[in-house]
Amino acid sequence: MPEINREDVAHLARLAHIDMSTEELDRMAGELAVIVDSIKTVSEAAGDDVPATSHPIPLSNVYREDVVGETLTNEEALSGAPDNADGRFKVPAILDGE
């Protein structure tokens, strides 16, 4: 039984707002299953005494002082936006969010 099945892929696609055809879902389910199963071997190599690692380099407490730095101008901020109005980014009305 692979770790990732077709329903999982469809669910993830929905969450990621990606339209996928039936063929794409089938193909992706197979490909992702191979990848996930391969990565699973890491769990086999690491025993219970090895904690989950989110950062490979043992760094901590990297901070910035609370000092105001350079900011973008309104024009710069909006320069990459597909559309804008009143100095703000203009986006389609989206209902299915928070």
Added chain:
Amino acid sequence: MSVNTAEILSFDEAMEKYDPVLGFEVHVELNTRTKMFSSAPNAFGDTPNTNVTPVDLGLPGVLPVINRIAVESSIKIGLALGCKIAEKCYFARKNYFYPDTPKNFQTSQYEDPIAYDGSIDIELADGTVFTVEIERAHMEEDAGKLTHMGGATGRIQGAEFSLVDYNRAGVPLVEIVTKPIVGVGSRAPELAKAYVAAIREIVKNLGVSDARMERGNVRCDANVSLKPKGQEKFGTRTETKNVNSLRAVEHAVRYEIQRHAAVLDSGTAIIQETRHWHEDTRSTTSGRPKSDADDYRYFPEPDLVPVVTNEAWIEKLRSELPEPPAERRKRLQQDWGYSDAEFRDVVNAGVMTSIEDTIAAGIKPATARKWWMGEISRRAKVADVEPAELGVTPELIVELQGLIESGKINDKLSRDVLDGVLAGEGTPTEVVEKRGLAVVSDDGALLEAIDGALAAQPDVADKIRGGKVQAVGAIVGGVMKATRGQADAGRVRELILERLGVQG
């Protein structure tokens, strides 16, 4: 589907049948100079999309860096809530697609909040203390502000497009989450309000947030569920989002209790969903149900390294904490010698700090209370402002009180003097002169008024001569009337008795 807002049970009936369970998520915006992960200013009301850096806009290749002060403020909040502080904690990405976050994720904390397992004592208006357990307080960032355009009401329903301002995106937030609050019964709405008020007071007192609810510095999501009396298992809850005034928190909890009760009474199940609060109708409407969209696929933020605390750092921050509001109240009540009821009235009237300042300026506690709870509160009510906003300073009270104690004016005249000062006519002394309010201390003028009053009430004069000294009040009244209140009643009494040759 939304429930018809008319379908609610009376609160009393709901309370007879059900026990409410509450839970709160309060978001506190920190007042750091800069944002959580970028050096853009954390400021309210500026030109849209000017307090932004590439980090806040989620542009490719940017790297966030944690604001040290934001971490320290979060630890202080944790300490003030009696929480344990994590030795090591991480940031995580909370993934969702919505234009209020340009990165498509909110940087938050997931399994390891900076602070956890705390509790605070909430005092209700009548002095009942209720302990609320704190599950966690974690660090995260605020989202941008969306304005929905083209719809009739400015709401998302019917909107054609939305405009986004990212000035708020990345502002440091601390989210404080309670454990389920049980056993509060019919006092649930009151507790809800008092809890949010207490959080606001604590973060303001710590100096880590401006705590202005009207600006969204403190925002509350209120969870409500009901269980039939005697049942252990919790019912299905709803979460009313962004209830952003103390009054609204109280009303929203009360409304949801009544609505849940009606739904449950009809034999229908409560749908687990978010609800929207409407101040105009004082009701909630259905938001969205729990769905796929709540699958946030949290994972550790690879661009930020862990926050590791140590004893020395935490103790240094602890030593910087101001006196907690509850302890301060206890200390002040003891110092001032007010009864529980007196002190509670002072707190509820919002004049505790004013009284503290007035006493510090040299006024006796009882006198300070008389001023703030009496004349000043009365005027504030008429003007519909907070007593502290009337412009009465401790120095002003010291001067007024000095005039009273030196016999220049009496209590009654002091009210006119206060009116004059608040009307901008000058200092109390100046007002006394300008309005001619000084007590008539010239015995000659007083005797003239006394003779008039005695002549007007000869029967009373005879009674007093006959030894009924207590009848003197009627003559004193006559004299006060004749002098328009500008006489010292004690001196008038003495003079009347002298005039009639009677021993006081």
